[in-house]
Amino acid sequence: MAERAGATVELREVTKRYGDTVAVDRLSFTVPAGRICVLVGPSGCGKTTSLRMVNRLIEPSSGEILIDGQNVLADDPTQLRRRIGYVIQQTGLFPHQTVAENIATVPRLLGWPKERIQARVDELMKLIGLDPERMRRRYPAQLSGGERQRVGVARAMAAEPPLMLMDEPFAAVDPIVRERLQNEFLRLQRAQGITVIFVTHDIDEAIKLGDRVAVMRLGHLVQYAPPAELLAHPADDFVAQFVGSDRGLKRLSLLTVGGVELAPVDRAKLDGAPVLPSSMSLRDALAVMLSSEAQEAPVMDGDRYLGALSLQQIGRILRVDEPA
Amino acid sequence: MTALGDLVRWLSDPANWQGSHGIPVRVLEHIELSGFSVLVALVIAMPIALYLGHTGRAGFIAINVANIGRALPSLALLAFGLVIAISLGLGLGFWPTVFALVPLAIPPIVTNAYVAIREVDRDIVEAARGMGLSEGQILRSIEIPLGLPVILSGIRTAAVNVVATATLGALVAGGALGRFIVDGLALQEYDQLMAGALLVALLAVATEVSFGALERATVPAGMRVVR
Ligand SMILES: Nc1ncnc2c1ncn2[C@@H]1O[C@H](COP(=O)(O)OP(=O)(O)O)[C@@H](O)[C@H]1O
Ligand SMILES: [Mg+2]
Numbered sequence: 001m002a003e004r005a006g007a008t009v010e011l012r013e014v015t016k017r018y019g020d021t022v023a024v025d026r027l028s029f030t031v032p033a034g035r036i037c038v039l040v041g042p043s044g045c046g047k048t049t050s051l052r053m054v055n056r057l058i059e060p061s062s063g064e065i066l067i068d069g070q071n072v073l074a075d076d077p078t079q080l081r082r083r084i085g086y087v088i089q090q091t092g093l094f095p096h097q098t099v100a101e102n103i104a105t106v107p108r109l110l111g112w113p114k115e116r117i118q119a120r121v122d123e124l125m126k127l128i129g130l131d132p133e134r135m136r137r138r139y140p141a142q143l144s145g146g147e148r149q150r151v152g153v154a155r156a157m158a159a160e161p162p163l164m165l166m167d168e169p170f171a172a173v174d175p176i177v178r179e180r181l182q183n184e185f186l187r188l189q190r191a192q193g194i195t196v197i198f199v200t201h202d203i204d205e206a207i208k209l210g211d212r213v214a215v216m217r218l219g220h221l222v223q224y225a226p227p228a229e230l231l232a233h234p235a236d237d238f239v240a241q242f243v244g245s246d247r248g249l250k251r252l253s254l255l256t257v258g259g260v261e262l263a264p265v266d267r268a269k270l271d272g273a274p275v276l277p278s279s280m281s282l283r284d285a286l287a288v289m290l291s292s293e294a295q296e297a298p299v300m301d302g303d304r305y306l307g308a309l310s311l312q313q314i315g316r317i318l319r320v321d322e323p324a
Numbered sequence: 325m326t327a328l329g330d331l332v333r334w335l336s337d338p339a340n341w342q343g344s345h346g347i348p349v350r351v352l353e354h355i356e357l358s359g360f361s362v363l364v365a366l367v368i369a370m371p372i373a374l375y376l377g378h379t380g381r382a383g384f385i386a387i388n389v390a391n392i393g394r395a396l397p398s399l400a401l402l403a404f405g406l407v408i409a410i411s412l413g414l415g416l417g418f419w420p421t422v423f424a425l426v427p428l429a430i431p432p433i434v435t436n437a438y439v440a441i442r443e444v445d446r447d448i449v450e451a452a453r454g455m456g457l458s459e460g461q462i463l464r465s466i467e468i469p470l471g472l473p474v475i476l477s478g479i480r481t482a483a484v485n486v487v488a489t490a491t492l493g494a495l496v497a498g499g500a501l502g503r504f505i506v507d508g509l510a511l512q513e514y515d516q517l518m519a520g521a522l523l524v525a526l527l528a529v530a531t532e533v534s535f536g537a538l539e540r541a542t543v544p545a546g547m548r549v550v551r
Contacts, residue, residue, distance in 0.1 A: 057454055082456035092451020096469050096544030106455055139546030155455075165454075 006034040006195030007068045007162035009054065014063030016049050023049045025219040026063070031212065033162075036189060036196040038210035040203055041242070046219040047199040051165050054197060055084045067163060082106055085156030085164035085194070089171050091148050093140040099125070099151050100136040106159040124154040127188060146177040153185060157192065164189075166198045170205070182208060203243055207231070207250055215239050228254050248318040252283035257299050260317065262307025265296060270308055273297040278306060286314050327514065331522070334515035345503070347523065354500040354527060357493060358486045361422050365429035365482060373434040377441025377471075378463050386438035393431025398489050401427055406496050421493035421500075428489055429482035436478020440471030472542045480535035487528045491520075501527070 009031040016024040024046040031037040039047045052058040054065055056077045065072045072080055093102050100121050107117045125132040128150040140148055149169060156164055170178045170185075186209060189196055200206055206213045207227040215222045215230070215238075223235035231251035234240035244250065258278025273294040276285050278301040289297050289311060299306045334340060341347050376386050405423030409415065444467045452462050468475070494502030504520025507513070 052454075055454055057450065078456045078458050080456075081454055086451065086454035088447060088451055088454070090445075090447045092445075092447045092454075094448060094452070094466060096546045098546070105452075105457075109456055109461075141546060 005162070006193050008033045008066075009037075009163060009195060009197065010064075010066040010069075011050075011054075012064040012066070014050070014053060014065060015061050016046070016053060016058060017061045022219050024053070024060075027216075027219075027221050028063075029212075029214055029221060029224045031195055031197060033195055034193045035211040036198055036209055037212045037214060038198045038200060038206040039214045039216060040200055040206040040210075041216035041222075043201055045216040047201075047216060048167055050216070051167055051197060051199050054163075054165055055081050055086060057081075082109055082159065083161055083163070085159075085161040085166075087152045087156045087164065087166040087169045089168040091140075091152035091169075093148055093152060093155070095140050098137050098139055099130070099143070100132075102140070102151060103155045103158050105155055106161075110159055112159075120158060124158060127191075128154045128184065145173045146181060149173055149177075149181055150184070153181075153188070157188070157194070160192070162195060164194050164196045166196060168200055169198075171200070171202070178205075185209070204250070207243075207254065215242060249283060249286075252286060252314070252317070253281045255282045255317070256280065257282060257285050257309055258301060258306065260309065260313065262299055262309055263296070263313070265298075265308035267298060267305050270296060270298040275300050276309060277301075282314060282317065285309060286311075289314075327518065330515035331518045334519050340519075347519075350499065350501050350503055351523065351527065354487070354490055354502075354524070357418065357421060357498070357500050358425070358483065358490045358531075361425035361486050361490070362429050362479065362483050364422065365426045365433055366479065368426070369430045369433040370437060373437035374441060374463060374468070377438040378459065378467060380442065383438070383442070387435055389431045389434050391431075393428065396427060398424065398428065398492055401425075402492050402496060416496050417493065417498035420496045421490060421498050424492065425486045425490060429486050432478045432481040432485070434478075436481070437471070437475045440474035440478075441467045443474065444470045469544050470547070472544070473539045476535060476539045476542060480532065480539065483531050483535060484528050487531050488524065491524050 011027050011029055014024060014027045015022065027046075027050055029037070039050060041047055049058055053060045054067075054072065056072055067084075094105075100118075103121045103124055104117045107120060112120075121136070122132045125135065130147065130150065135143075135147075140151070143151065149172075152169065153166075156166075170181050173181065182205065198206075198209060200209075207230070210227050212224060213227050213230050214224045215235075217238055223230060223239050225233075225235075228251060230239065231243055231247045231254070234243055234247070240247070256278065257276045257280045260282065274288050274292045274297050276288065276297050276299045278299055280288075285297070289295075289309075296308045296310045299309050335347075339346075343349070373386065376382050401424040402420065405420040406416075408423050409420040412419075414420075441463075448470075449462060449466060452466050453459075457465070490500055491502035491505060493500050494506035501520050501524045504516050504523070508515070508517025508520060
């Protein structure tokens with residue numbers, strides 16, 4: 001499925017000044033190919049500005065942005081943007097164009113032949129769970145919020161860009177739809193192998209979607225780390241506070257039962273305790289064990305018994321990341 | 325009642341429907357004069373207004389030019405047009421009137437087109453730009469289609485004003501429906517005067533109605549649909 005690998009993106013000392021205000025201050029980080037980097041931080045910390053410098057909707061005051069080693073400033077901006085997917089919060093779908101026309105925007109700009117465009121539109125509509133026959137000719141106003149957001153993502157992916165920029169794409173939908181969209185998006189992103197820079201102010205979304213999370217504050221990068229590390233070792237009080245006092249619990253949701261050291265307890269002694277599949281998150285396991293009042297529970301990989309997980313064990317994992 | 329009777333009699337007299345001074349010829353002259361003036365105004369005003377709207381420049385001027393337009397006295401414009409036409413050797417009648425009507429038509433066209441483009445949702449425009457549409461493509465395929473009804477309503481205002489004011493052309497020896505009014509007044513033929521006034525009013529209303537229909541027809545599909 002992934003015909004093209006994602007691009008590597010590198011920001012070097014990127015700064016944006018507006019008069020005396022510094023919106024983004026010497027921002028440097030690298031996003032490996034095919035990974036999702038989430039920019040997170042409170043409102044006004046410079047996330048959108050950083051994102052829009054990558055596709056040159058904003059020109060940096062200084063610093064360099066490299067995509068696969070090539071400086072974005074070397075290219076004509078419109079040509080550059082046609083190779084980079086872009087999704088914004090209100091989707092920015094064209095209200096006077098149908099779903100199919102919206103999705104076809106960039107392929108049309110690139111002059112793809114008609115048949116190829118139509119095939120790609122159908123493929124994407126199926127991927128995002130919209131029946132092409134029924135939905136192709138609908139207008140954005142005839143879609144639900146979730147459907148519009150899906151079309152926005154499909155439109156950004158249409159020309160198989162190696163990089164996508166997403167600015168709070170799921171912020172305007174309700175939590176249940178958001179969760180579904182996040183899962184779908186992860187599936188799509190993994191399948192297509194696209195590199196993604198994703199902006200959100202929601203730390204839970206950052207932890208869920210990010211391979212790397214960049215925490216920003218007042219235009220600075222405060223910490224750049226995989227989510228588990230962010231939760232385990234917040235760089236300072238600001239990050240610790242931002243990830244939340246329940247960061248231990250959040251970290252549990254990133255770890256699976258099969259991934260921790262289990263006690264070699266006799267399986268027979270665990271009769272009556274709930275069975276935990278090895279792929280279950282520690283957070284879910286904790287909930288199951290607390291609600292069934294089990295001190296220990298057997299962990300199974302299919303039919304194979306792996307060992308016992310105890311509440312004490314979970315407690316130890318939680319304590320590892322007490323602030324120093 | 326006699327006035328109305330006179331009017332009806334004048335209008336139903338076949339002699340008034342024939343020849344180069346008849347009603348059909350005068351109506352056609354009026355449409356030609358008005359249409360040409362609006363067209364010239366469009367050619368001058370539309371590119372400027374679209375450019376300003378797209379870039380967001382000179383907003384204050386673009387919006388307030390309409391008020392300036394309303395303040396310009398038509399007779400003064402006509403006098404002005406006459407001077408220009410004569411100095412260019414274009415004679416009386418058609419050209420002085422055109423020179424008077426064009427400045428009248430420009431302001432509503434500029435203001436509406438400017439506002440129409442500015443009012444297109446900035447998120448939509450930014451999304452378009454972010455996907456790699458050029459500025460010209462954004463204007464052509466996003467801003468103009470979405471702003472078209474408002475753009476047309478400016479042209480409608482201009483056209484209705486022009487149709488009504490084109491009557492003045494008769495003062496500088498032009499043709500069109502103003503002929504009936506000016507001649508009726510000079511000759512104290514009030515039936516002719518009233519018929520002229522009625523025909524101008526009807527033409528103005530017809531202009532208004534047909535532009536209104538056009539505006540409704542150009543609301544982009546997708547903006548019209550109801551869930
Ligand atoms: N065009 C601009 N002119 C002046 N200041 C701006 C402009 N755009 C953004 N800023 C400022 O830059 C900072 C970062 O903005 P932004 O990147 O939009 O933040 P975020 O997306 O994290 O909420 C804010 O303080 C904002 O006020
Ligand atoms: Mg923002």
